[in-house]
Amino acid sequence: MPRRVTIGDVAKIAGVHPGTVSRAMNAKTESQVNADTVVRVRMAAKQLGYLPNSIARGLRTSSTMTIGVIIPDLTNPIFPPIVRGIDSYLGPRGYSSVVVNTDSSDVAERSLFESLMQRQVDGFIVATGHSGHSLMREAYDSGVRAVMVNRDSGGVPYPAVVGDDAHGIWASVEHLAGLGHRALTHLEGPSSFSTSRVRAEAFVAACAEMNLEATVIGCAEYSVDEGQRAMDAILETQRTPPTAIVAGNDLLALGVYHSLRAHGLTCPDDVSVVGFNDMPFARDFQPAMTTVRSPYTELGAESARLLLKQIEESVSIAMRVMLPVELIIRDSTGPAR
Amino acid sequence: MPRRVTIGDVAKIAGVHPGTVSRAMNAKTESQVNADTVVRVRMAAKQLGYLPNSIARGLRTSSTMTIGVIIPDLTNPIFPPIVRGIDSYLGPRGYSSVVVNTDSSDVAERSLFESLMQRQVDGFIVATGHSGHSLMREAYDSGVRAVMVNRDSGGVPYPAVVGDDAHGIWASVEHLAGLGHRALTHLEGPSSFSTSRVRAEAFVAACAEMNLEATVIGCAEYSVDEGQRAMDAILETQRTPPTAIVAGNDLLALGVYHSLRAHGLTCPDDVSVVGFNDMPFARDFQPAMTTVRSPYTELGAESARLLLKQIEESVSIAMRVMLPVELIIRDSTGPAR
DNA sequence: CCAAAAGATGCAATCGATTGCAGCATTGTT
DNA sequence: AACAATGCTGCAATCGATTGCATCTTTTGG
Secondary structure: OOOOOOHHHHHHHHOOOHHHHHHHHOOOOHHHOOHHHHHHHHHHHHHHOOOOOHHHHHHHHOOOOEEEEEEOOOOOOOHHHHHHHHHHHHHHHOOEEEEEEOOOOHHHHHHHHHHHHHOOOOEEEEOOOEOOOOHHHHHHHOOOOEEEEOOOOOOOOOOEEEEOHHHHHHHHHHHHHHOOOOEEEEEEOOOOEHHHHHHHHHHHHHHHHOOOEEEEEEOOOOOHHHHHHHHHHHHHHOOOOOOEEEEOOHHHHHHHHHHHHHOOOOOOOOOEEEEEEOOOOHHHOOOOOEEEEOOHHHHHHHHHHHHHHHHHHOOOOOOEEEEOOEEEOOOOOOOOO | OOOOOOHHHHHHHHOOOHHHHHHHHOOOOHHHOOHHHHHHHHHHHHHHOOOOOHHHHHHHHOOOOEEEEEEOOOOOOOHHHHHHHHHHHHHHHOOEEEEEEOOOOHHHHHHHHHHHHHOOOOEEEEOOOEOOOOHHHHHHHOOOOEEEEOOOOOOOOOOEEEEOHHHHHHHHHHHHHHOOOOEEEEEEOOOOEHHHHHHHHHHHHHHHHOOOEEEEEEOOOOOHHHHHHHHHHHHHHOOOOOOEEEEOOHHHHHHHHHHHHHOOOOOOOOOEEEEEEOOOOHHHOOOOOEEEEOOHHHHHHHHHHHHHHHHHHOOOOOOEEEEOOEEEOOOOOOOOO
8 A cells, every 4th residue: 555645745846845835735825835836836746646634634723624413313314405405515615524323312422422522523513303411511511513403402502503393384284274174183293302392382373373273192203103103093082083184294294194094084185184394205105295395405504504604703603593494285285074 | 612631631640651541541552551550541531531532543543433435315215224334333343434425426426535535534435326437446556445335346346235136126027927917117227327237137137037028218317207207208109008117216116106197097007016225115105115125224334344344454355245135015016907 | 589571651753734933035115 | 235024935843642662660480
């Protein structure tokens, strides 16, 4: 394995001092070097295939141009777009991201956090939804830079970037009311997620405002199976089942589809369903799902923007950026019977 | 922002030399230090909350414990499980991964590759499907360690970990033949992907073996829209359309669903469809999709294993690991009319 | 009881790039 | 012509951990 080309090799070829090479190669310090020298150095660098060693640079500058991204689970379809949104902002600015999955385990989260600290990441983007642990508080107190995405900061003064979930729920309820539905049921996600509560509260408020009968059923997790189980329970318990379901997310809505089908009911003729997230393939299910689209890519990009701002300007404002969501009306909602 | 705790701080508290701290903290060198000293150092480290700076370590040892993972697009549902499989092997061994997306652009791939080289990653896992560029060749020649996953190494002597696609296609064809289908059509993915060709060739071979009429239609990309377009063309062109479709992947199969529906045909009564990948939600489409399941998580884990082996034992064997796939029979295939 | 071996720790160079400061050369000013 | 200002480059310390070697202490064996 051939030894790597270093700044010293370039300096030798270009006939200058390593320090000069460093200045010539760097956009910010380039102006301190004679223009002729810059081209000479650049040519030597190209000729040797020199790539600055960012480890060495990182040691000296104590900045690694790396961001840690903490998410629950990459195979949950909302996270890939968030991650890509993050990268789309970071990449052009010379930053890389290291993505880790906690599988919603506090222990794992803490150890992954430490491992990223050890790697000297310049900051964190945190998307793990559950609150109630002290990690972020401690991080804040020890001067770590971070921003929350798709979750509330839960009292810790980090910036947070979230979708306007409440508005999405309002729009769903309004849409359903317009179709003549009078009794709505909401399938609420796990209460450990701040988004679950926001959505449930908005649901109750919206129904109250529009004079609709509101029922809320809690689900233990955001999954297809749990949605199916919840809907099964509703169908097998209630004498007059609701004519419309507002699901906490698309996975739960999908579970509702399955339950309906298993009970010989059709959507939207018997029951209208609206999901939340507009996850990939939401339009490909049968019926194509009416759902609220959150701008996940933008959420990611925006969180990256806030983080870099925090890093480069050394100020952290506990701002809360709320991005608009959009109700996508497809075929799973129709007039009430 | 409080200054970070360094090895020197620990040394001072423990009353020893920094070098001793280094040895005491490291599992491999711990035996060189007196047991009492080790506990004293460890206690001092814990007390100060010392985390070794892996940048500094990396500079000295020229190993960053970081792996670069190059994929086309994280939002393509087959990649999250691969990435998680990789991490599941890497994480417990102290490695992290940096995932980058090329969006199938050669230019992007090259620049991302260089940026990862600059970050001194210890090796690469490459999943970008298209061959025909020289990047991996050059990488090999300059001693870079890598393994290919879900694609062939295309002549470059890197190890490759792939699913047994040919077998999956054989199983599909066999299944369809068993249901009485005599004329099969294969929707082939873009020919720049090695997997496309493997699958198409297996399809032709299997049909020949079983005395079935085989047609192959090329698709410009692996997408729902392209699958729909291809099936539309078939339905609107051929006098007697095929009774069964073997799609190059699930996305194409989903497009076939849409086309069928648009033409008033039902699956599987009019046309049977089998997909490839068993992507998330394949069972949730209507009808639930018969498809070939590739062990993506295992593919990822196995590629990580081979890479670490290559790194730690400094040997690269151009082996080709082929993991078994499984035909998952659901509701999109039925007896021929 | 002394020499040799083994054990434990300190010392200092090293990894590769960055950067404040010093020094030299050139240009400009009066 | 003398001096200041400016521009350019070299020098060397620095970031934090690792590690071969030297040194010192303790144990072992004859």
